[in-house]
Amino acid sequence: MRDGKTGEQIVDHADDLFYRQGFEATSFADIAAAVGISRGNFYYHFKTKDEILAAVIEARIADTQAMIAAWETETEDPEARIRCYIHILLDHQSDIMAHGCPVGTLTSELAKLNHQAQGAANGLFTQLRDWLRLQFEALGSGVEADRNAMRVLAWSQGVATMANAYRDAEFVQHEVEQISAWLAACARDSRARSNRSKPLIPET
């Protein structure tokens, strides 16, 4: 598996290359060249290419967890937290226009390869889905919370796909505004529903 500096460098560069070139199109030679080691040395750290993929997915899950933790530190307002997620589209705009969403393109590729790591890669979506659902619940979306979480994921995925195809920064900017507006409307509706129900369910 991993051990220390070289192992971490392999995962870091593999992560980057899998994102930019795709998993299958990236060879051991590519990664070895990027890290600056020989192909033989490689197998001291990882026995198979699939093991590297597993390590990359694990690393991405840890990175995502750290990103989520940072958002939670930044604000306690669920609407603002969801906006943090949406703003990835702007923060990583040039990468997304060049290579798409790292999660969406990986899960798509693994689905076509019918790869065993599909479940692990889907975990990256589930991680975000669960966290977004919690935020929508805090926002008062109730039973719609998971559906709203999926909506945000799907919308951002769609924007990433089209941004990748057309490399259109203005389109990304506009869609981010639209998602934010939809989110604000969601929050408004939730507040309205909660105000209507209060007289019927008096607090104890």
Place this chain on the structure above:
Amino acid sequence: MRDGKTGEQIVDHADDLFYRQGFEATSFADIAAAVGISRGNFYYHFKTKDEILAAVIEARIADTQAMIAAWETETEDPEARIRCYIHILLDHQSDIMAHGCPVGTLTSELAKLNHQAQGAANGLFTQLRDWLRLQFEALGSGVEADRNAMRVLAWSQGVATMANAYRDAEFVQHEVEQISAWLAACARDSRARSNRSKPLIPET
């Protein structure tokens, strides 16, 4: 290039395999086995793999054109026509859950491979984008027509990506209803705008 029955069969099977397995993961041996010819025979019809890809994209563009023509025959109502596009998500639901959107996954893969056929593959998006824009213009979306067309493309792409990851038919069903509802609201807004402007711009 192509010539008659065998050539067409190669394109048909390559189209199918590129969709189900991806372009790079599909070898000549795969296509030859599917068609039932030897690998050698192959090169009589196509000189390179890229030539097959070009023929596949060309065939898909023709197929899309035929699909659009069928929608136009079906109804003259722009809202109903756009709904025809949206309903691809239901008509091809099982394929999309298994392999994603044929257009989105191809353009994503070619972007990662930095393949020369990227532009041709994007033509598949542009074909739909232009037609959707025309429908939104007929619906009265005005300067928003292209943005609405992109919205529909992005939304459906996002639904396809998430449906592929989670294989969730209920999610697809629900999102199709949501897109249809948004479309109906679009049409309503356009009519309202046009009614408001009529007193100000009397017809001659």
Place this chain on the structure above:
DNA sequence: GTCTATACTCCGATAGAC
């Protein structure tokens, strides 16, 4: 038009010296 045979390259993976 279709076949077999084969050249050549690259890949993932292994063995073993240092």
Place this chain on the structure above:
DNA sequence: GTCTATCGGAGTATAGAC
């Protein structure tokens, strides 16, 4: 822990018989 050397297999592509 890192290296060189190499194996076996698959890939694209070609040559030439039928």
